[in-house]
Amino acid sequence: MGINKIMNRIKNITILIVLILSSYFRDLYANDGILAGAFLRMGLGARANAMGGAFTGIAEGPAAAYYNPAGIPFMETRELILSYRFLSLDRNFNYVGFATGIRPKIEEDESDEVALNGGLALSWVHAGVDKIDGRDFSGNHYQDFSNAEHAFALSFGLMPLDILSVGLTAKVLYNRLPKMGDNDATISETGLGLDLGILIKPTPYLSLGFTVKDINAKYNWKTDKLWEKDIDKIDRFPQTFRGGIALRYPYPWLIFAVDIEKNDQQDMKYFVGTEALFMEKIAARAGLNNGSITLGGGYSFQLFSKPVQIQYAFVTKKYDVASEHIFSWIFNL
Numbered sequence: 659m660g661i662n663k664i665m666n667r668i669k670n671i672t673i674l675i676v677l678i679l680s681s682y683f684r685d686l687y688a689n690d691g692i693l694a695g696a697f698l699r700m701g702l703g704a705r706a707n708a709m710g711g712a713f714t715g716i717a718e719g720p721a722a723a724y725y726n727p728a729g730i731p732f733m734e735t736r737e738l739i740l741s742y743r744f745l746s747l748d749r750n751f752n753y754v755g756f757a758t759g760i761r762p763k764i765e766e767d768e769s770d771e772v773a774l775n776g777g778l779a780l781s782w783v784h785a786g787v788d789k790i791d792g793r794d795f796s797g798n799h800y801q802d803f804s805n806a807e808h809a810f811a812l813s814f815g816l817m818p819l820d821i822l823s824v825g826l827t828a829k830v831l832y833n834r835l836p837k838m839g840d841n842d843a844t845i846s847e848t849g850l851g852l853d854l855g856i857l858i859k860p861t862p863y864l865s866l867g868f869t870v871k872d873i874n875a876k877y878n879w880k881t882d883k884l885w886e887k888d889i890d891k892i893d894r895f896p897q898t899f900r901g902g903i904a905l906r907y908p909y910p911w912l913i914f915a916v917d918i919e920k921n922d923q924q925d926m927k928y929f930v931g932t933e934a935l936f937m938e939k940i941a942a943r944a945g946l947n948n949g950s951i952t953l954g955g956g957y958s959f960q961l962f963s964k965p966v967q968i969q970y971a972f973v974t975k976k977y978d979v980a981s982e983h984i985f986s987w988i989f990n991l
Contacts, residue, residue: 693923694893695831695851695875697785697807701947702753703741704986708954708971709931710945712915714867714902717857719988720755723779723813726867726902727825728857730777731817733759736991746980748789755781757813777825779813801837808832809851821860827853833877851875851895863907871898896921902929911935943971950974954984965990 703721706713713721717729720739736758743751757779786806792799808831815825831849852873858866875895902917917929931945931952941956954971967988974981 693896694877695807695872695895697751698783698809698872698895699898700743700751700785702755702781702783703739704954704969704971704984705933705941705943705956706931707947707973707984708943708945708952708969709913709915709933710929710947710952712902712904712917712929712931712945714855714869714900714917715857715865715904715915716902716913717855717865717867720757720779720781722825723755723757723781723811723827724783726855726857726869727779727813727815727827727853728823728855728867728869730757730779730813730815730825731759731775731823732857732859733757733777735759738989738991739986741984741986744983744985747787749787750785752784753782755779775817777813777815779811779827781809781811781813781827783809783811804836806834808834813853815855821858823857825855825857827855829853829875831875831877845879847877847879849875849877849895863905863910865904867902867904869898869900871900873897896923941969947973950976961989 701707701711702724703719705719706716706721706725709716713725715726717726717732719733720737722729722733737756739753739755741753741755743753745751757777760776760778762773762775784806786804788802788804790803790805792801792803810830810832811827813825813827815823817823829851831851832846833848834844834846836844852875853869853871854873855867855869860866872895875897877893879891879893898919898921900917900919902915904913904915906913911934913933915931919927919929927948929945929947931943933941933943935941939958941958943952943954943956945952951974952971954969956967956969958965958967960966967986969986969988971984972981973984
């Protein structure tokens with residue numbers, strides 16, 4: 659038997675074992691990291707992460723497309739966010755988002771008509787891992803593997819009332835495993851998902867949000883490039899229900915927020931965060947992300963007469979994984 663056939667057989671056996679074990683442990687423990695779409699449950703942006711992920715009731719800026727798309731219609735400006743997350747174990751995580759409010763104009767002779775304020779957002783989330791050590795049965799290294807996942811999202815929201823908005827996010831999901839099949843064939847799969855959100859602001863000091871995330875999101879893997887016999891394997895994303903409240907009373911420069919989350923495969927989680935704004939330029943943030951401490955801050959300034967924000971978050975982990983550092987840059991366009 660040639661060396662190439664031996665290597666291909668080793669890869670096929672390894673992947674089969676991984677698929678079997680992942681299904682087994684998913685049912686046994688339901689830990690977040692082994693459930694499909696884990697990269698979409700890590701949170702986006704330094705501000706929300708520094709506040710422990712308690713952002714469903716706040717839903718401000720481009721990150722609202724992820725936390726609660728109903729927040730987009732409340733935007734008064736156009737914003738672009740670039741975010742990078744420093745991870746251990748050769749992992750990488752990037753996020754780019756753009757959002758704008760939509761304010762239809764009404765002509766004077768059409769003053770009886772009512773135009774609904776709206777909002778639109780575009781997002782790209784990328785997560786991947788490199789230098790996965792591939793070894794043969796003797797323990798010798800023979801090849802590095804990698805994996806990359808992407809989510810491309812379009813979000814839209816409307817404000818039927820001054821205190822109420824609704825929104826949705828449609829996502830195209832893409833998972834790629836290069837050089838994993840016979841003759842180094844790339845294995846990939848796409849999926850579709852939908853998020854729905856509601857945001858209520860009964861007073862300037864109080865806001866309430868609710869979302870349903872990853873509706874019908876899944877990967878339907880085909881193994882015809884791995885084995886002679888084709889085997890189907892469906893990885894379903896947990897469908898998540900999340901509610902949040904944010905309070906800006908008695909001080910408008912101080913925010914306190916709480917989120918509660920439950921999905922169909924895990925126990926309930928809680929998220930708590932606070933933000934204090936000083937001199938309208940410096941922000942200090944802290945929170946608890948389901949028991950893990952988070953900290954961070956931000957600074958606002960003018961660049962070429964345009965407002966710019968630099969934000970940072972420090973996120974600790976429960977399970978002996980290195981803490982994470984998140985940086986975000988927000989530009990008003």
